[in-house]
Amino acid sequence: MATNGTNGVNHNASKYDPNFTDHVINLMAPETKPRHREILTSLIKHLHDFCREVELTQDEWIIGVNYVNSIGQAYKKNRNEAWRICDVLGVESLVDEINHKIVTEKGLEPTSSAILGPFWSPDTPFRDLGSSVVQDMPADGQLTFFHGAILDAETKQGIPNAVFDMWQASTNGKYDAHDPEHQTKNNLRGKFRTDKDGKFYFYCLKPTEYAIDTSGPSADLLKIMGRHPNRPAHIHMMITHDDYIGVTAQLYPNDDRWLETDTVCAVKDDLLLDFKPAKNDPHGAVLDCEYNVRLLSKKYKPDSTMLMGNANGERLPEAHTEKP
Amino acid sequence: MATNGTNGVNHNASKYDPNFTDHVINLMAPETKPRHREILTSLIKHLHDFCREVELTQDEWIIGVNYVNSIGQAYKKNRNEAWRICDVLGVESLVDEINHKIVTEKGLEPTSSAILGPFWSPDTPFRDLGSSVVQDMPADGQLTFFHGAILDAETKQGIPNAVFDMWQASTNGKYDAHDPEHQTKNNLRGKFRTDKDGKFYFYCLKPTEYAIDTSGPSADLLKIMGRHPNRPAHIHMMITHDDYIGVTAQLYPNDDRWLETDTVCAVKDDLLLDFKPAKNDPHGAVLDCEYNVRLLSKKYKPDSTMLMGNANGERLPEAHTEKP
Numbered sequence: 335m336a337t338n339g340t341n342g343v344n345h346n347a348s349k350y351d352p353n354f355t356d357h358v359i360n361l362m363a364p365e366t367k368p369r370h371r372e373i374l375t376s377l378i379k380h381l382h383d384f385c386r387e388v389e390l391t392q393d394e395w396i397i398g399v400n401y402v403n404s405i406g407q408a409y410k411k412n413r414n415e416a417w418r419i420c421d422v423l424g425v426e427s428l429v430d431e432i433n434h435k436i437v438t439e440k441g442l443e444p445t446s447s448a449i450l451g452p453f454w455s456p457d458t459p460f461r462d463l464g465s466s467v468v469q470d471m472p473a474d475g476q477l478t479f480f481h482g483a484i485l486d487a488e489t490k491q492g493i494p495n496a497v498f499d500m501w502q503a504s505t506n507g508k509y510d511a512h513d514p515e516h517q518t519k520n521n522l523r524g525k526f527r528t529d530k531d532g533k534f535y536f537y538c539l540k541p542t543e544y545a546i547d548t549s550g551p552s553a554d555l556l557k558i559m560g561r562h563p564n565r566p567a568h569i570h571m572m573i574t575h576d577d578y579i580g581v582t583a584q585l586y587p588n589d590d591r592w593l594e595t596d597t598v599c600a601v602k603d604d605l606l607l608d609f610k611p612a613k614n615d616p617h618g619a620v621l622d623c624e625y626n627v628r629l630l631s632k633k634y635k636p637d638s639t640m641l642m643g644n645a646n647g648e649r650l651p652e653a654h655t656e657k658p
Numbered sequence: 659m660a661t662n663g664t665n666g667v668n669h670n671a672s673k674y675d676p677n678f679t680d681h682v683i684n685l686m687a688p689e690t691k692p693r694h695r696e697i698l699t700s701l702i703k704h705l706h707d708f709c710r711e712v713e714l715t716q717d718e719w720i721i722g723v724n725y726v727n728s729i730g731q732a733y734k735k736n737r738n739e740a741w742r743i744c745d746v747l748g749v750e751s752l753v754d755e756i757n758h759k760i761v762t763e764k765g766l767e768p769t770s771s772a773i774l775g776p777f778w779s780p781d782t783p784f785r786d787l788g789s790s791v792v793q794d795m796p797a798d799g800q801l802t803f804f805h806g807a808i809l810d811a812e813t814k815q816g817i818p819n820a821v822f823d824m825w826q827a828s829t830n831g832k833y834d835a836h837d838p839e840h841q842t843k844n845n846l847r848g849k850f851r852t853d854k855d856g857k858f859y860f861y862c863l864k865p866t867e868y869a870i871d872t873s874g875p876s877a878d879l880l881k882i883m884g885r886h887p888n889r890p891a892h893i894h895m896m897i898t899h900d901d902y903i904g905v906t907a908q909l910y911p912n913d914d915r916w917l918e919t920d921t922v923c924a925v926k927d928d929l930l931l932d933f934k935p936a937k938n939d940p941h942g943a944v945l946d947c948e949y950n951v952r953l954l955s956k957k958y959k960p961d962s963t964m965l966m967g968n969a970n971g972e973r974l975p976e977a978h979t980e981k982p
Contacts, residue, residue, distance in 0.1 A: 342763045349761050358748035363884025370882050376711045380704040385752050387700045395753045402740035406730020416726035424682035428709050429719045439666045558694050560687025
C-alpha cells in the first residue's frame with residue numbers, strides 16, 4: 335500500500351474506484367451505433383483519466399463548467415468560438431493530419447496538409463496562367479511572381495490540368511469578404527490550371543502576418559498560457575485533380591517570425607516559401623517565389639474527397655464564415 | 659514498418675508527427691502558472707490522444723465543434739448545460755470522489771461522498787430531533803421515521819453535536835423552490851443536531867425517483883447512448899462537525915429500479931437505505947428506515963471544507979441554481 339505517511343492517510347491514486355469509468359461507459363445501450371460507442375468510450379476514458387491525473391478540485395471543475403458554457407455564449411455570426419479554441423489547442427491541425435497524412439509503403443508522401451481555415455470561397459474564378467490575383471494593390475504590397483510545378487510524387491513528372499486554387503489576406507491582414515472598403519470581390523483569390531508540363535505561374539502579394547481576435551474565451555485561454563495571438567503570414571492553396579489525392583495547405587515565408595509559435599499550430603517544414611528579389615520582371619514584380627507541390631495518385635486513397643466536399647453542405651459553410 | 663498491404667499505403671498509426679502534442683504544450687510561456695500548466699498539459703495530451711485513438715474524421719470534428727457551441731447556447735437561468743453534461747458523463751461524480759475519497763493507513767473509510775446536486779439551500783432551518791420535515795403532505799406520500807447515528811469510523815462511538823442537514827424532492831419529483839404551488843419554503847428540508855449518543859431521528863418521506871430534463875444537448879447525448887434520463891429516488895444529506903471531515907451524499911432506497919443506471923452516475927454501495935414497515939409509530943409513519951454515518955477525524959485532512967465553503971461565493975450559487 336503506497337502512502338506518503340502524512341496524517342496517516344493513504345495517498346495511493348488507485349484508491350479511486352477502479353470500476354467507475356467502465357461503469358459509465360457500460361451505461362451505453364446495446365443498440366448504440368458502433369462509431370458512437372467507439373468515440374464516446376474513448377472520450378469518457380480520456381476525460382476521466384484527465385480528472386484523475388491532475389486530481390481536479392471541485393473549484394477547478396466549476397471553472398471548467400463555466401468556461402465550457404462561455405464558449406457557446408460567445409458564439410455568433412463570424413465568430414465560431416469552439417472552432418477557435420480547437421485551433422489554439424492544436425486540435426484542428428491534428429484532425430487535419432489524421433485525415434490527410436498518407437505515406438506509401440515506399441515511404442513517399444505528398445505535400446503536407448494544413449488546415450483549410452475559414453476563408454476559402456467556392457466562388458473564386460479561374461484565371462489565366464501568368465495573370466495577377468492582385469486587383470487592389472495596397473501601397474505596402476510586394477508584388478510577387480509565384481511559380482512552380484505540381485508533380486507526381488512517384489514519377490516526379492509534372493501533372494497537367496491540376497487546379498491550383500489560392501487565396502490570401504491583403505497587407506492589412508484581411509480577406510476580401512471582410513474588407514469591402516479596400517478590396518473588391520475575389521481580390522487575392524484565383525484558380526489556375528497547370529499547363530502540359532504541370533506548371534503554374536501567376537502574380538500575388540508576399541503575404542502578411544496577422545493576429546486572431548483577442549477577445550472572448552479563446553483569448554482568455556491564450557492569456558493563461560502566455561501565448562500570443564499571431565499567425566505567420568501565409569498563402570492558402572487547395573490543389574485538386576481527378577486522378578490525384580487533393581492537398582489543402584498554407585504556405586509560409588521562411589523568414590516569418592511566428593513560424594515556431596503559430597497560434598493555430600499549422601506550420602509544417604515542407605510548407606515554407608523562399609522569397610527572392612525578382613530581376614527585370616516584365617510586370618514589375620519585386621519578389622520571385624518558386625514552390626513545387628507533390629501529389630499521390632488516388633489509387634492510394636480511392637475515397638479521398640476534399641473537406642468542403644466531405645462536409646454537410648449546410649453545416650460547414652456556416653462554421654466556415656468565421657473571421658479568425 | 660507496419661502496413662496492412664491494401665493500396666500500398668502504410669497504415670501505421672505512429673505515422674502522425676510524434677512531436678506535435680509536445681509542440682502545442684511547449685507553446686505555453688515559462689511564466690505560465692504551474693497549476694495551469696499541469697492542467698492544460700494533461701488536457702492537451704488527452705484531447706490529442708482521443709483524436710488519434712478514434713482517428714476522428716473532419717465531419718465528426720465539426721459535429722463536435724457545433725456540439726460544444728450548443729452547450730453554452732442552451733445555458734440559461736436554472737439550466738446549467740455544461741454541468742448537466744458533466745453529470746451524464748460521470749464527471750461530477752468522479753470529481754466528487756477525487757476530492758472526498760479518503761482511506762486511512764489502516765484501511766478505514768468514512769461514508770462515501772456523492773454529488774451535492776443543485777438543490778442544497780443555505781437557508782434550511784434547524785429542527786428538533788423527532789420532528790418532521792414534511793410541511794406539505796402529498797396524497798401519495800409515505801411518511802417515514804428516519805433515524806440512525808453518526809459514528810467515529812475509528813472508535814465506533816457516536817459523535818454528539820454533528821449536524822445532519824437533509825433535503826429531498828416531494829412525490830412529484832420537485833424541490834420546494836421549484837414547486838411554489840404545492841410546497842412552502844423549506845418543505846422537506848431540515849437540519850438536525852445529534853444527541854449525546856450521536857443519534858438523530860426525524861420524519862420525512864420515502865423519496866421518489868424523477869427524470870432530469872429531456873430537452874437540449876445533454877438529452878441529445880443521452881439519446882445517442884441509448885440511456886434513460888432517470889435518477890433513482892434519493893434523500894440528500896450533508897453532515898458537518900467541527901472536528902470531523904464532513905460528508906455530503908445522497909441516500910437511495912435499496913429497491914429502486916434506477917440504482918444501476920443512475921443518469922448522473924452517483925450511486926455507491928454504502929449509500930443504500932432499507933425501508934421497512936413501521937409498527938405502531940406514534941406519528942403515523944408507515945415506514946421505518948435506519949442509516950448510520952461514519953466520519954473520520956479532521957486530523958486526516960486538516961484543510962477539509964465543504965464544497966459550498968470552498969467555492970467562489972459568486973460563482974457557485976449561480977451554477978447551482980439549476981433544475982436538473
